[in-house]
Amino acid sequence: MTPAQAQLVEQLRARFGTSVALTDQSDIEPWLTDWRGRWHGASPALLQPDSVEAVAAIVTLAGDAKVALTPQGGNSSMVGGATPPADGSSLILSLRRLSSIRSVAPGHAIAEAGVILETLHAAAAETGQRFPLTLGAKGSATIGGLVSTNAGGTQVLRFGPMRALVEGLEAVLPDGTIHRGLTGLKKDNRGPSLDQLLIGAEGMLGIVTAARLKLVPAIVSRSVAWLGLASPGAALAVLCALEARTDRVEGFEILPDESLRAVLGHIPGTRSPLEERYPWYVLVEATSDNAEPVDLAGLLAPLVERGIIADAAIAASEAQANAMWRIRDSLSEAERAAFGPATQHDISVAVEAMPDFLDHAAAEVEAAFPGTHASGFGHLGDGNIHFHVRAGGRGGPDWVAQEGEAVSRLVHDLVKAAGGSISAEHGIGQMKRDELARLDPVRVAQLKAIKAALDPAGIMNPGKLV
Numbered sequence: 001m002t003p004a005q006a007q008l009v010e011q012l013r014a015r016f017g018t019s020v021a022l023t024d025q026s027d028i029e030p031w032l033t034d035w036r037g038r039w040h041g042a043s044p045a046l047l048q049p050d051s052v053e054a055v056a057a058i059v060t061l062a063g064d065a066k067v068a069l070t071p072q073g074g075n076s077s078m079v080g081g082a083t084p085p086a087d088g089s090s091l092i093l094s095l096r097r098l099s100s101i102r103s104v105a106p107g108h109a110i111a112e113a114g115v116i117l118e119t120l121h122a123a124a125a126e127t128g129q130r131f132p133l134t135l136g137a138k139g140s141a142t143i144g145g146l147v148s149t150n151a152g153g154t155q156v157l158r159f160g161p162m163r164a165l166v167e168g169l170e171a172v173l174p175d176g177t178i179h180r181g182l183t184g185l186k187k188d189n190r191g192p193s194l195d196q197l198l199i200g201a202e203g204m205l206g207i208v209t210a211a212r213l214k215l216v217p218a219i220v221s222r223s224v225a226w227l228g229l230a231s232p233g234a235a236l237a238v239l240c241a242l243e244a245r246t247d248r249v250e251g252f253e254i255l256p257d258e259s260l261r262a263v264l265g266h267i268p269g270t271r272s273p274l275e276e277r278y279p280w281y282v283l284v285e286a287t288s289d290n291a292e293p294v295d296l297a298g299l300l301a302p303l304v305e306r307g308i309i310a311d312a313a314i315a316a317s318e319a320q321a322n323a324m325w326r327i328r329d330s331l332s333e334a335e336r337a338a339f340g341p342a343t344q345h346d347i348s349v350a351v352e353a354m355p356d357f358l359d360h361a362a363a364e365v366e367a368a369f370p371g372t373h374a375s376g377f378g379h380l381g382d383g384n385i386h387f388h389v390r391a392g393g394r395g396g397p398d399w400v401a402q403e404g405e406a407v408s409r410l411v412h413d414l415v416k417a418a419g420g421s422i423s424a425e426h427g428i429g430q431m432k433r434d435e436l437a438r439l440d441p442v443r444v445a446q447l448k449a450i451k452a453a454l455d456p457a458g459i460m461n462p463g464k465l466v
Contacts, residue, residue: 001023001044001045001088002044002067002089004065004066004067005044005045005065005067005091007065008058008061008062008065008067008091009021009023009045009091011061012047012057012058012061015057016049016054016057019048020047020048020049020050020054021045021046021047021048022045022046022048023044023045023046027046028043028044028045028046028092031043031046031072031075031092031094032083032084032092033083034075034077034078034079034080034082034083035075035076035077035078035137036078038080038431039080039083039430039431040083040086041070041083041084041085041086041090042084042085042086042087042088043070043084043088043090043091043092044088044091045091045092046091046092046094047069047091047092047093047094048094048096048097049093049095049097049098050097050098051098052098052170052172052178052209052210053178055093055095055098055172055207055209056172056176056177056178057176058093059172059173059174059175059176059207059459060175060176062091062459063174063175063176063457063459066457066459067090067091067459068085068089068090068091068458068459068460068462069090069091069092069093069207069459069460069461070082070083070084070085070090070091070092070093070203070461070462071093071095071144071148071203071207071460071461072092072093072094072095072096072145073094073095073096073113073114073141073142073143073144073145073148074096074116074137074140074141074142074145075140076137076140076141076145077145077149077426077427077429078346078426078427078429078431079423079426079427079428079429079430079431079432080429080430080431080464081148081149081202081203081427081428081429081430081461081464081465082145082203082429083430085462085463089462090461090462093207094114095112095113095114095142095144095207095208095209096114096142097114098112098113098114098115098144098209098210099112099114099115099116099119100112100115101115101119101120101123102210104123104124104126104127104129104215106127106129106215107129107214107215108167108184108212108213108214108215109123109124109131109212109213109215110182110210110211110212110213111143111210111211111213112143112144112209112210113142113143113144113145113147113207113208113209113210113211114142114143114144115142115143116138116139116140116141116142117131117133117134117135117137117138117139117141117142117143117146118138118139120143120213121134121138124215124218125218127215128217128218129215129216129217129218130215130216130217130218130219131165131213131214131215132155132158132159132165132214132216132250133146133151133152133153133155133156133159133161133162133165134153134154134155135151135152135153135154136329143208143210143211143213144207144208144209144211146162147162147166147169147198147199147208147211148198148199148200148201148202148203148208149162149200149202149425149426149427150162150163150199150200150425150427151425152379152382152384152424152425153425154250154251154253154379155250155251156379156381156382156384156425157249157250157251157252157379157381157382158247158248158249158250159214159216159250161425162199162200163196163199163200164214165213165214166195166199166211166212166213166214167184167212167213167214168181168182168183168184168185168195168211168212169181169182169194169195169198169199169208169210169211169212170182170208170209170210170211171194171198171206171207171208171209172206172207172209173205173206173454174205174206174454174455174456174457174459174460178209179194179198179206181194181195181212182210182211182212183212184212197450200427201465202427202428202429202461202464202465203460203461203464204451204455204460204461204464204465204466205450205451205454205455205460206454206460207460216289217289218289219287219288219289220288220289220290220291221287221288221290221291221292221293221294222285222286222287222288222293222294222321223285223286223287223293223294223295223296223297223314223315224283224284224285224296224314224315224320224321224324224325225283225284225285225296225297225300225312225313225314225315226273226274226281226282226283226312226313226315226324227281227282227283227284227300227309227310227311227312228274228276228277228278228280228281228309228310228311228312229278229279229280229281229282229308229309229310230278230279230280230310231279231280231355231359232254232280232354232355232358232359232380233355233359234280234308234309235252235254235280235282235355235380236351236352236354236355236380237303237308238282238284238300238303238308238309239252239351239380239381241299241302241303241308242284242286242299242300245299246286246294246299248286248287248288248294249284249285249286249381250285250286250287251283251284251285251381252282252283252284252285252379252380252381253282253283253284253328253377253378253379253380253381254280254281254282254376254377254378254380254385255280255281255283255327255328255331255377255378256279256280256281256375256376256377257277257278257279257280257281258375259331259334259335259375259377260272260281260327261338262331262334262335262337262338262339263327263330263331263334265334265338266333266334266337266338267326267327267330267333267334270323270326270327270330271323273313273320273323273324273327274311274312274313276310276311278310278311282380283324283325283327283328284296285321285325286299296314297312297314300312300314331377331386332386335388335390339373339388339390339392340390340391340397341390341391341395341396341397341399341400342388342389342390342391342400343388343389343400343404343407343408343411344386344387344388345386345387345388345389345408345411345412345415345422346384346386346423346424346425346426347384347385347387347411347412347415347420347421347422347423347424348382348383348384348385348415348420348421348424349383349385349415349418349419349420349421350383350418350419350420351380351381351382351383353383353418353419353420354380354383354385356418357376357385357414357415357418357420358375358376358385361374361376361387361411361414361418362374362375362376364410364414365389365407365410365411365414368410369389369394369403369406369407369410370394371391371392371393371394371395372389372390372391372392372394372407373389373390373392374387374388374389374390375387375388376388383420383424384424384425385424387411389407389411408435409435412435412439413439416439416440422435422436422439423436427465428464428465429464429465430463430464433463433464433465433466436465436466437466444466447465447466448466451466
């Protein structure tokens with residue numbers, strides 16, 4: 001621990017008590033490794049304030065002492081965004097003790113940064129409402145982290161990512177001042193939105209301490225279908241047809257047959273919803289907030305008659321609907337078991353461009369790296385696909401370490417050529433920082449200028465995003 005860090009710890013303990021700063025490495029160790037186990041950091045202290053005023057005091061003192069801070073919520077980042085540097089130069093600032101849901105009202109809730117997503121879901125449900133964002137890490141991901149990474153999930157098609165669900169923020173800025181923006185003004189023309197600047201900034205411009213979040217009526221009924229299709233182009237045609245006739249479609253997930261086979265072969269108790277095999281499948285869900293369900297069968301019937309959909313199965317019960325979603329939710333686990341090492345890419349392109357990308361990007365990668373196999377699955381409805389390149393016959397367990405960087409560079413080049421993004425929902429963190437600089441130097445220069453203006457001391461989450 002440097003003298004500046006030690007002095008900061010002592011100042012905080014004197015003001016807020018010993019529990020505000022932990023220095024025993026057994027307490028700190030669990031928070032030094034990222035969600036995937038790919039990045040390992042070091043930190044001499046874990047700071048854990050329990051109020052926005054305490055966060056402001058920490059940031060003020062850290063700024064005066066030029067001590068860097070790494071904000072952390074549920075530590076569920078997929079790109080090393082909440083892992084401190086390996087040299088111990090940054091203190092971890094945990095927001096987990098800011099865990100109160102301050103209010104739940106018709107249409108919105110105010111939740112502190114450390115509130116776990118699943119906890120917010122439960123609180124909203126008690127009032128007949130829901131927070132329309134969910135993801136696999138809902139049991140550990142926190143509101144502050146979700147805001148700071150502009151998280152997405154399976155309901156983005158209808159409701160948008162966190163950026164669309166945040167109605168206001170409370171945050172501590174790099175100089176220690178508190179931005180209080182939880183009033184939820186519908187109209188406010190006092191210049192650019194500071195709230196929107198903080199969303200997706202990964203903690204490099206300020207520390208989110210609470211958010212006012214949009215709630216919608218709870219689901220009363222849902223309709224779920226599994227479709228067999230000839231191509232991603234057919235899937236896009238189905239999506240466009242549905243969106244022209246209803247605004248109730250929340251999920252539209254695409255996967256190739258090989259991914260379904262992986263699930264059926266490695267996830268016990270799963271079965272294909274269709275008797276025949278097809279090159280591609282789509283899982284579609286439409287919801288209603290009243291007792292009248294969406295007539296998904298009626299909406300899909302003309303597309304079956306026209307041959308756009310080769311076959312379809314409509315879930316006749318919640319159990320059948322859940323079984324269909326279990327296939328989708330098991331894809332990553334099943335592919336790891338079935339296909340071995342792979343480079344994984346969380347990418348997006350315009351929805352209308354995704355079928356062409358799926359058709360051609362895999363072929364280009366496989367031609368450049370003979371023996372590999374590439375395919376994608378995921379949220380076709382919002383243009384976000386998880387594009388995986390597997391070793392195939394090209395390499396063994398060390399293949400990703402040997403060629404993963406080169407493979408990812410090619411994938412990212414193809415994404416850029418398609419006008420897309422190399423990070424659709426997981427953020428940049430430290431994993432994609434250099435790639436972002438390579439592919440989009442103008443954007444990075446702008447981000448650096450903003451950071452230099454707001455955080456001239458460079459204390460906020462060093463080494464992430466830029």
